[in-house]
Amino acid sequence: MSVLESLKWRYATKSFDKSKKIKKEDLEKIKEAVRLSATSYGLQLFKVLIIENDQTREELKxxxxxxxQITDSDILMIFCSNTQVKSSDIDDYIKLKSETENINIENLKGYADFMKAKLTSMTPEKTSxxxxxxxxxxxxxxxxxCGELQIDTxxxxxxxxxxxxxxxxxxxxxxxxxxxxxxGxxxxxxxxxxxxxxxxxxxQLFETIS
Ligand SMILES: Cc1cc2nc3c(=O)[nH]c(=O)nc-3n(C[C@H](O)[C@H](O)[C@H](O)COP(=O)(O)O)c2cc1C
Known part of the structure; x- marks a missing residue:
């Protein structure tokens, strides 16, 4: 399916068939799409919980x-955002960037300091x-x-x-x-x-300012 076709195919599914399971390789593709997602500064300041435990899902309902949908879909994922931006989050990112792109970490110090000054000084509300x-x-x-894989969400x-x-x-x-x-x-x-x-x-949705 093209991206547009899959966007037309997908819809917010209300009633799931719990007996139908997602293939392991499809779950890996879904996780990879999340992992590759763009984030501001590339910091990826969130964690995704995959709740397999039925009792926990019953508790959340x-x-x-x-x-x-909380209990009846095959998988429930919860996107959890970081409540703070810590200096160490930025250090971890800079280290990863330096290793991945083979850049001397010293050359990234200015960028790290800029991010730290900007991001660690936000109010807790703004950070959240x-x-x-x-x-x-x-x-x-x-x-x-998921639309492309014809998996409902x-x-x-x-x-x-x-x-x-x-x-x-x-x-x-x-x-x-x-x-x-x-x-699922x-x-x-x-x-x-x-x-x-x-x-x-x-x-209605677009306005061109020329
Ligand atoms: C961020 C977000 C939160 C949503 N929360 C709910 C929800 O709690 N329950 C629900 O049944 N649908 C929820 N929806 C589904 C929307 O109502 C649905 O996407 C919208 O009406 C457009 O319809 P479609 O996705 O079927 O094309 C949510 C959608 C988004 C994007």
């Missing part, structure tokens, strides 16, 4: 407006919003590759982040449950599968 934004780009790539932000943080013990790890996604295969009776896309026209 009441904090997700009882949405059945900024790191959460990064997860949405990765989520978007995940939705697109439902992006989910209808949940109480603080409760998720509690259940998953995220606070102590410096993480925040930003957005989730259910991944639609059940035969899922009503959305034949629905037309509800979208604004290009006229």
């Amino acid at each position: 009441p904090f997700s407006y009882n949405q059945t 919003i900024w790191t959460q934004k990064q997860t949405y780009l990765a989520l978007s790539n995940l939705l697109t590759i 439902c992006p989910i932000e209808g949940f109480e982040s603080e409760k998720y943080n509690e259940v998953l013990g995220l606070d102590s790890k410096g993480l925040y449950a930003a957005v989730a996604v259910s991944i 295969y639609r059940s035969e009776d899922d009503k959305g599968s034949n629905a037309d896309k509800v979208r604004k026209t290009n006229m």
Whole structure:
């Protein structure tokens, strides 16, 4: 499928068939699309939890407006953004960049200092919003590759982040449950599968300033 075809094919699936499992190699492709996602400065300040444990998913459901996608999809992933940007996050990135691109680390010091000055001085609120934004780009790539693989998904932000943080013990790890996604295969009776896309026209959505 072309990218546009897969964007037309995919939709936010509400009802999943839990008996249908995702192949291991497809899961690896999905993870790779997330890993390759662009992030601001390339820092990748998030972690993606893959929740396999059914009991944990049952625990999360009441904090997700009882949405059945939380428990019924084959896979539930939760994108957790870092609550802080630490100097060590930037040092780790600079080390990786130096090794990957074969650049002397001394030559990256100015860039590291610039990032540290800019990013470690943000207020906690601003930091949290900024790191959460990064997860949405990765989520978007995940939705697109799943469309290409004809795997169904439902992006989910209808949940109480603080409760998720509690259940998953995220606070102590410096993480925040930003957005989730259910991944699997639609059940035969899922009503959305034949629905037309509800979208604004290009006229409404775009404005050319010439
Ligand atoms: C960030 C984000 C969060 C969403 N949260 C939910 C959710 O909690 N529950 C749900 O059923 N759908 C959720 N959706 C699905 C949207 O309602 C859906 O993508 C939108 O109506 C467009 O329809 P389509 O994806 O089927 O084309 C979410 C979508 C996005 C992008």
